[in-house]
Amino acid sequence: MDNPNSNLDPVSHVDTFDELMISSSKNSPMKPLSMEDIFNPHGLKVLVVDNNGTSLLYLTRILTIYHYQVTTCSLPNEALELIKENKFDMVITEVHFSPDIDGIEFLEIIIRETGLPVIIVSADERIDTIRECIVKGACTYIPKPAKKEVIQFLWQHVARARKEMLRKKLMYPIDQLEINEPSLISFVEDKEFSGSSSSDGAPLEDEQNKEQPKKNRIAWTPELHEKFVRAVTILGIQNAVPKKLLELMNVPGLRRESVASHLQKYRLNLRKLSKNMPQRFTEQSFKTLVSSNACSPVFEDNNSFISTQPITETQEHFTVQDSINQVSSGAYVPYNDSFISTPPITEMHHPFTVQDSSIQAGAYRPEFEQDNGPVIDPNDFLITDESLQLDPIMLASYDPKSQIIPFN
DNA sequence: ATCCAAATAT
DNA sequence: CATATTTGGA
Numbered sequence: 001m002d003n004p005n006s007n008l009d010p011v012s013h014v015d016t017f018d019e020l021m022i023s024s025s026k027n028s029p030m031k032p033l034s035m036e037d038i039f040n041p042h043g044l045k046v047l048v049v050d051n052n053g054t055s056l057l058y059l060t061r062i063l064t065i066y067h068y069q070v071t072t073c074s075l076p077n078e079a080l081e082l083i084k085e086n087k088f089d090m091v092i093t094e095v096h097f098s099p100d101i102d103g104i105e106f107l108e109i110i111i112r113e114t115g116l117p118v119i120i121v122s123a124d125e126r127i128d129t130i131r132e133c134i135v136k137g138a139c140t141y142i143p144k145p146a147k148k149e150v151i152q153f154l155w156q157h158v159a160r161a162r163k164e165m166l167r168k169k170l171m172y173p174i175d176q177l178e179i180n181e182p183s184l185i186s187f188v189e190d191k192e193f194s195g196s197s198s199s200d201g202a203p204l205e206d207e208q209n210k211e212q213p214k215k216n217r218i219a220w221t222p223e224l225h226e227k228f229v230r231a232v233t234i235l236g237i238q239n240a241v242p243k244k245l246l247e248l249m250n251v252p253g254l255r256r257e258s259v260a261s262h263l264q265k266y267r268l269n270l271r272k273l274s275k276n277m278p279q280r281f282t283e284q285s286f287k288t289l290v291s292s293n294a295c296s297p298v299f300e301d302n303n304s305f306i307s308t309q310p311i312t313e314t315q316e317h318f319t320v321q322d323s324i325n326q327v328s329s330g331a332y333v334p335y336n337d338s339f340i341s342t343p344p345i346t347e348m349h350h351p352f353t354v355q356d357s358s359i360q361a362g363a364y365r366p367e368f369e370q371d372n373g374p375v376i377d378p379n380d381f382l383i384t385d386e387s388l389q390l391d392p393i394m395l396a397s398y399d400p401k402s403q404i405i406p407f408n
Numbered sequence: 409a410t411c412c413a414a415a416t417a418t
Numbered sequence: 419c420a421t422a423t424t425t426g427g428a
Contacts, residue, residue, distance in 0.1 A: 217427095218415095219414095220414085241420095242419070242420095257414095257415070257416075258414075258415080260420085261415065261416085263420095264420080264421075265413070267420095410428100412428090413425100414425085414426090414427105415425070417422080417423070417424080418420100418423085
């Protein structure tokens with residue numbers, strides 16, 4: 001159960017995420033929630049807004065099948081209230097409401113105030129409407145009736161949004177992290193003044209008591225590890241080497257060897273977690289991938305390693321088409337020894353004309369198009385049959401932020 | 409004995 | 419710097 005927290009503030013939204021993500025109840029040594037807790041699509045909270053009762057019912061029914069947790073609402077104003085009072089993960093909405101309410105404005109408000117992923121499901125298939133919604137920041141635009149195969153994978157928009165949020169967070173200057181590393185500090189002190197120094201100033205205060213009367217080993221506390229992860233994020237895992245990491249982390253007394261050791265362990269974990277995934281990007285592996293439903297970024301242990309892990313419902317009969325849909329919705333796909341996360345791209349097999357579906361493809365337009373007066377040519381985002389060949393590199397190229405997690 | 413994080417050796 | 423091996427604590 002979540003509580004009401006003024007959610008209309010983008011900043012507090014991030015804070016909320018922080019809270020979930022990194023624990024840090026400074027006083028109580030609480031364990032960070034696992035990514036699994038956070039990313040489990042089962043129970044993902046979706047707000048569905050539509051004037052049309054039938055649509056509402058239809059969407060609810062399908063969403064429920066896939067274990068989304070649905071809240072419905074028929075008017076934007078009510079919706080805004082609901083959003084204020086609850087924490088949703090995603091909003092699905094029409095753009096047209098009875099007479100006088102402007103759905104586009106509604107969309108803008110949600111995006112601006114909450115940053116939540118918004119999916120438009122509408123009977124309006126006019127290209128201008130679609131373009132406007134996408135430009136205003138909707139994740140995607142789905143014509144009615146939305147097929148269940150499309151709805152099934154909508155959670156990936158949430159996953160992506162969260163991943164981006166995490167990434168942003170990790171990009172903050174490392175020094176901003178105010179953390180106490182009792183173990184480390186006392187270790188350093190010990191080393192420098194191995195004598196009976198304790199009497200002097202700086203009584204080393206606080207809780208070195210906890211679990212520290214051990215050896216001269218540094219402890220990779222969650223805080224220290226976060227610093228480490230931030231450094232890795234900034235450098236990019238590819239270029240993350242002990243020396244640079246050490247520099248970036250800027251932790252007094254931390255030794256390069258320690259960082260190296262930790263890096264080794266970190267990579268080991270990444271690798272281990274990748275093991276389950278198929279190595280090659282074949283049709284068959286795709287079936288396996290999809291049927292094992294391995295698609296979501298997951299934090300493993302308390303140490304917050306990013307990986308992928310099965311999350312959706314297992315289905316018995318998967319077709320190649322299903323696989324394509326999966327990727328189309330933005331999946332974490334294997335590529336040689338790495339994984340590449342693809343941004344969600346919209347379903348391409350719905351009843352749109354060829355031209356219109358290019359707009360659909362544009363649903364995942366690059367971020368930088370967003371702000372300035374958008375001059376977006378739908379053709380820029382055309383997805384051809386050729387591009388449907390599911391070439392991972394091609395897919396990744398759609399997302400400037402796509403990240404490659406090295407397998408080794 | 410077993411497992412794992414961290415240190416140390418190559 | 420990466421990787422393999424050892425150490426030492428639960």
